[in-house]
Amino acid sequence: xxxxxxxxxxxxxxxxxxxxxxxxxxxxxxxxxxxxxxxxxxxxxxxxxxxxxxxxxxxxxxxxxxxxxxxxxxxxxxxxxxxxxxxxxxxxxxxxxxxxxxxxxxxxxxxxxxxxxxxxxxxxxxxxxxxxxxxxxxxxxxxxxxxxxxxxxxxxxxxxxxxxxxxxxxxxxxxxxxxxxxxxxxxxxxxxxxxxxxxxxxxxxxxxxxxxxxxxxxxxxxxxxxxxxxxxxxxxxxxxxxxxxxxxxxxxxxxxxxxxxxxxxxxxxxxxxxxxxxxxxxxxxxxxxxxxxxxxxxxxxxxxxxxxxxxxxxxxxx
Amino acid sequence: xxxxxxxxxxxxxxxxxxxxxxxxxxxxxxxxxxxxxxxxxxxxxxxxxxxxxxxxxxxxxxxxxxxxxxxxxxxxxxxxxxxxxxxxxxxxxxxxxxxxxxxxxxxxxxxxxxxxxxxxxxxxxxxxxxxxxxxxxxxxxxxxxxxxxxxxxxxxxxxxxxxxxxxxxxxxxxxxxxxxxxxxxxxxxxxxxxxxxxxxxxxxxxxxxxxxxxxxxxxxxxxxxxxxxxxxxxxxxxxxxxxxxxxxxxxxxxxxxxxxxxxxxxxxxxxxxxxxxxxxxxxxxxxxxxxxxxxxxxxxxxxxxxxxxxxxx
Numbered sequence: 252x253x254x255x256x257x258x259x260x261x262x263x264x265x266x267x268x269x270x271x272x273x274x275x276x277x278x279x280x281x282x283x284x285x286x287x288x289x290x291x292x293x294x295x296x297x298x299x300x301x302x303x304x305x306x307x308x309x310x311x312x313x314x315x316x317x318x319x320x321x322x323x324x325x326x327x328x329x330x331x332x333x334x335x336x337x338x339x340x341x342x343x344x345x346x347x348x349x350x351x352x353x354x355x356x357x358x359x360x361x362x363x364x365x366x367x368x369x370x371x372x373x374x375x376x377x378x379x380x381x382x383x384x385x386x387x388x389x390x391x392x393x394x395x396x397x398x399x400x401x402x403x404x405x406x407x408x409x410x411x412x413x414x415x416x417x418x419x420x421x422x423x424x425x426x427x428x429x430x431x432x433x434x435x436x437x438x439x440x441x442x443x444x445x446x447x448x449x450x451x452x453x454x455x456x457x458x459x460x461x462x463x464x465x466x467x468x469x470x471x472x473x474x475x476x477x478x479x480x481x482x483x484x485x486x487x488x489x490x491x492x493x494x495x496x497x498x499x500x501x502x503x504x505x506x507x508x509x510x511x512x513x514x515x516x517x518x519x520x521x522x523x524x525x526x527x528x529x530x531x532x533x534x535x536x537x538x539x540x541x542x543x544x545x546x547x548x549x550x551x552x553x554x555x556x557x558x559x560x561x562x563x564x565x566x567x568x569x
Numbered sequence: 570x571x572x573x574x575x576x577x578x579x580x581x582x583x584x585x586x587x588x589x590x591x592x593x594x595x596x597x598x599x600x601x602x603x604x605x606x607x608x609x610x611x612x613x614x615x616x617x618x619x620x621x622x623x624x625x626x627x628x629x630x631x632x633x634x635x636x637x638x639x640x641x642x643x644x645x646x647x648x649x650x651x652x653x654x655x656x657x658x659x660x661x662x663x664x665x666x667x668x669x670x671x672x673x674x675x676x677x678x679x680x681x682x683x684x685x686x687x688x689x690x691x692x693x694x695x696x697x698x699x700x701x702x703x704x705x706x707x708x709x710x711x712x713x714x715x716x717x718x719x720x721x722x723x724x725x726x727x728x729x730x731x732x733x734x735x736x737x738x739x740x741x742x743x744x745x746x747x748x749x750x751x752x753x754x755x756x757x758x759x760x761x762x763x764x765x766x767x768x769x770x771x772x773x774x775x776x777x778x779x780x781x782x783x784x785x786x787x788x789x790x791x792x793x794x795x796x797x798x799x800x801x802x803x804x805x806x807x808x809x810x811x812x813x814x815x816x817x818x819x820x821x822x823x824x825x826x827x828x829x830x831x832x833x834x835x836x837x838x839x840x841x842x843x844x845x846x847x848x849x850x851x852x853x854x855x856x857x858x859x860x861x862x863x864x865x866x867x868x869x870x871x872x873x874x875x876x877x878x879x880x881x882x
Contacts, residue, residue: 386854
């Protein structure tokens with residue numbers, strides 16, 4: 252058995268090792284890094300990104316991209332903020348974020364599928380529109396000092412397991428079911444692998460894309476709900492860098508903008524690596540303005556390494 | 570026919586916008602205002618010329634990092650001038666630096682065969698972030714007023730940098746595109762990369778050159794911005810990637826490369842800056858411009874698509 256070769260070739264193993272090495276490195280630079288409290292902070296900070304990245308994994312698997320997720324998250328957060336401030340019934344507060352998010356996701360899909368606009372162009376355009384819309388909706392001021400009605404949504408825990416962890420596990424379990432076991436998962440990978448061939452062999456590529464962008468919108472809306480529950484304010488910059496972070500996490504995890512690949516466990520580890528790096532650099536004393544540089548450089552680095560060493564790790568059709 | 574029609578579309582849009590502004594604010598057609606439209610257009614025009622070439626050369630060509638290059642090279646030029654480096658040398662150093670940043674994109678894209686979209690998305694964040702992080706978000710101000718000549722003075726109501734940079738760059742690049750073998754090659758690469766490789770064209774070298782050129786033009790925009798504001802702002806290039814991309818597509822260049830040109834892009838730039846100046850005159854928040862541009866980006870590609878379908882039928 253060449254199980255050790257199999258183990259070393261796995262993307263997840265490489266990522267987990269990278270996380271451990273980084274943790275040791277930061278531990279030696281800051282004694283605070285490896286405390287329970289800080290690790291909890293890193294995990295809590297990962298929740299929204301984990302949700303968005305799950306959707307982004309699916310989008311990248313269809314050879315698409317969505318750089319407007321940050322703006323969509325901001326718009327959803329504004330609606331959630333309004334519903335909390337207006338003391339809407341709890342069911343409505345809970346549903347408004349995911350509803351708005353899904354609608355925005357379906358809008359992207361409509362432009363991409365019906366308008367046949369390349370995903371990067373459609374979502375770059377929407378990015379500009381959303382940015383303007385956020386300013387307009389907020390009227391230049393923040394939504395702040397919201398009552399703590401949504402608190403239980405993020406603060407409850409069952410024994411050792413916080414409730415946010417259960418959300419993440421639930422969505423990733425569903426995602427794993429879809430991509431690994433359902434025909435829909437095959438359709439997603441086939442659409443990304445070779446769209447023309449997929450369509451000719453009877454895959455409903457259009458519907459598949461609607462599902463993928465709609466699902467991402469739903470996850471973005473849910474992430475916005477959790478964001479408002481946690482921070483109880485909405486700023487014009489809410490959701491700002493989420494698109495970059497999510498794309499980096501997916502590419503780290505073994506996804507590719509060329510499509511046809513998805514690796515959900517890799518994405519999870521990718522998210523942890525991104526957040527761990529960002530947290531570590533802050534603790535070491537690097538100003539938070541560097542976050543953007545570090546994440547961007549990480550993306551380039553991973554792309555270069557990937558191109559140099561082809562890593563066969565993800566779920567593909569062949 | 571096809572090309573001219575698409576190019577007429579943006580001209581029409583521009584004229585409509587001019588008409589609306591003229592009706593709402595009679596001062597819009599004052600000489601001073603025309604100067605200020607040209608003044609505002611230089612940054613976007615230079616960046617858009619580079620973006621046009623990048624998209625024309627196909628292969629999924631796109632440069633999302635241009636805004637970051639404008640900010641970063643602007644900062645370098647500002648820093649050098651503060652250190653009493655002669656202005657000319659500082660400008661040349663800035664241009665070279667921009668060229669290096671652009672060629673970094675080009676090298677990663679051509680050597681490693683990666684998609685321009687994802688590579689320049691990475692450098693977009695890296696360059697923009699670097700500009701902010703290196704300065705803590707504060708501008709480098711207090712550049713000597715003698716340096717302001719380039720960015721602030723005008724000849725016969727036409728800003729000096731328009732005459733010195735925009736018009737010559739436009740003419741030279743249009744000449745190259747339409748009259749030289751190199752121009753033919755660029756269109757050819759955009760149309761059918763595989764065929765060009767088989768014929769023996771240096772596809773990678775040409776693309777590398779184009780990304781470098783895009784970086785240098787962005788740096789030139791940074792130089793003009795420094796001289797105009799007499800300070801180097803770390804966020805001066807914000808949103809230029811969205812604006813330039815939209816201008817290119819609105820100007821009739823195909824997103825898939827191989828067809829289009831600089832004239833349409835230039836008209837689109839003038840349209841955007843008229844919009845910007847007009848909205849300012851009407852006291853409408855500039856954030857509207859971003860939203861309108863986003864809609865135009867989507868709309869122009871939709872229109873392009875429906876024209877093609879109409880022609881095919």
